[in-house]
Amino acid sequence: MSAQAVRRGLLALLAKEPMYGARLRSEFEQATGGTWPLNVGQVYTTLNRLERDGLVVGGGGADDEGRILYAITEAGHAEVDHWWSSPIDHASDPRDELAIKIALAVTLPGVNATGLLQAQRRSTLSHLQGLNRLKRRASSEGDQAWQLVLDRLLFAAEAEVRWVDHVDALLSVHPLPAARKESR
Amino acid sequence: MSDVVLEIAHVTHVHGTGAAEVRALAGVSLTVHAGELVAVMGPSGSGKSSLLALAGGLDVPTSGDVVIEGRSLARASARERAAMRRRHVGYVFQDLNLVPSLTAAENVALPLELDGVRTRDARAQAVAALEGVGIEGLADRFPDDMSGGQQQRVAIARALVGPRRILLADEPTGALDTATGDVVLGVLRSRIDDGAAGVLVTHEPRHAAWADRVVFLRDGMIVDESGDVVEPVFTDQVLAAELAGGDDA
Structure with missing residues (x-):
């Protein structure tokens, strides 16, 4: 913090x-x-x-x-x-490593952006599943403050997956910006 | 985990012929055990709903097989398939789950009565199923007199009434606010934990997180699957960084 x-x-x-x-x-x-x-x-x-x-x-x-x-x-x-x-x-916090990484992946030649997105989605989903388990336990133990913090993390992780899906969908509609860039 | 409840083996599903031919599913295999919830994600048109329809015997694959509680759907007649569906498979959709002119208990008892169970026995099993989702007190209410979350609980109870233990859900919390949706998914999860097997089609990552496994469909094929779930361990520093958006300044 x-x-x-x-x-x-x-x-x-x-x-x-x-x-x-x-x-x-x-x-x-x-x-x-x-x-x-x-x-x-x-x-x-x-x-x-x-x-x-x-x-x-x-x-x-x-x-x-x-x-x-x-x-x-x-x-x-x-x-x-x-x-x-x-x-x-x-x-005020512009340093988002994932955003920078994906922006680079779709603009630099030779990077498998789709594979990168897939791997990120899998990883963030596993993280979401882990958070969900912690939340279920917090719920059964009646720990409300911890539940709220976990909700915050769950929504943040969900937003990340949604954004990855969005980039993935954009790439399938407008394929290979890297190739376009190379030909410029 | 050896108790396989639902097995989808190398199914393909083709609509139309010639130039109009659409391959909705192109060789999908998926095994679901008792006590397991599998989430299916993927973009629109990836084959999620086709997969769910095949899993429940609502449709038949072009090739491959679906095995429900050890019995092959491919080798069953249309009538046998209908009976297998009634006895073993329950659905929960986003909405329009319940018959409005029947009470909660009557809705839940319906598949049992269609299967020849006597009314009194069906009612007892229905009330037990409603108890399983925490709303036995609403047994005699009509759907219109219940909230959306309560209606979905009734739908879950009906999906898993009597001997049924395959629950197929398609965006079951789509019409609910997030907190109510969480409660409904919690109920669904606890029924799975009690020994049912579930397939949950969703485009919501947070909902998929309730599952033990997540498979990703694209163009009718499973292109990826989530790995082992590891509960995050939060040291103070890690948590602080997460909550500060990655900037532990």
């Missing part, structure tokens, strides 16, 4: 009430079904940056046990509100 997501997640938790770093960490892990363990260093580095940017304040120095209580500022509240009201910008 990106540092940005940790930063926004911790800030959102502080919007509820001021907290010590240790409690913030455990609340974050609990809220995400224990799937994103944070280390202490990550929490304090993030809090320091949030404080530097004026989004939180560490209240009045350390207490007897050396703990600092962090509270959100007005600017912090504004950032959290903005986060809740804005979609995640996928364009």
Whole structure:
């Protein structure tokens, strides 16, 4: 997970009430079904940056046990509100290895694009089947947070297969762009 | 897994003749065991529905054979084929599964009664089948008074009532929202786990993921098959990277 997501997640938790770093960490892990363990260093580095940017304040120095209580500022509240009201910008993560690989496969001569797509579809489907098994188990164990995370992964993997199918269909209608490119 | 329930052996299926000849299936073999769900995927026109029709004895192959519970469809008369279908095979389609003028229990009991089972026995078996899909309380409801998900559960119950243990499904959750679709597929899966054998035709990868095996059809042939299913093991780093869209920055 990106540092940005940790930063926004911790800030959102502080919007509820001021907290010590240790409690913030455990609340974050609990809220995400224990799937994103944070280390202490990550929490304090993030809090320091949030404080530097004026989004939180560490209240009045350390207490007897050396703990600092962090509270959100007005600017912090504004950032959290903005986060809740804005979609995640996928364009901010342009590095999709599969997209690059397939784009290259259909444009470079001598690459078996159909075979590559087939192999990718098989692999992603096996992954989907594995996720489905995990989800069935999570469902029988009543672990709802984990189920939701698995759903997210299932939909993402499904989208990948659909996209592979789409590219495959396009290639069968417009065969061999590589050959066209070569003849240019 | 040696209990073969359905065996499709080297089937071809040709419609029309001469210039109008279409080879819907060109040598497909598929074996389905008890407790196994096989998903069939492929682009439109790849032969998925033809394969399902042959598997259920609704149509006969041009060559090759379909063996249902150890009995060859190719060597059966039309009447024997109809009896084998009634006794052993159940279908679940996207919609129009149930007879609207019959209650849930009557719909499920119908194939048994057509096969000569006495009404009272058929009703008892139908209620047991409805219990198997978790809706025994709806036995006396009519299809119009049930949700789409409930109707599909009735269809699954009917598909596997009495001695039937071959379930052929064609996009069975097509008209349902994803959460209800998941519930229906979960019910279907649990009935398979109890010892039935299923073939699921779908174009939805997430639905195919409920299967033990996925075969890919193209131009009437099986061109690929999914490998062994390996449950993903998520270390914190792997999971974090997956959820961040591959960028663990």
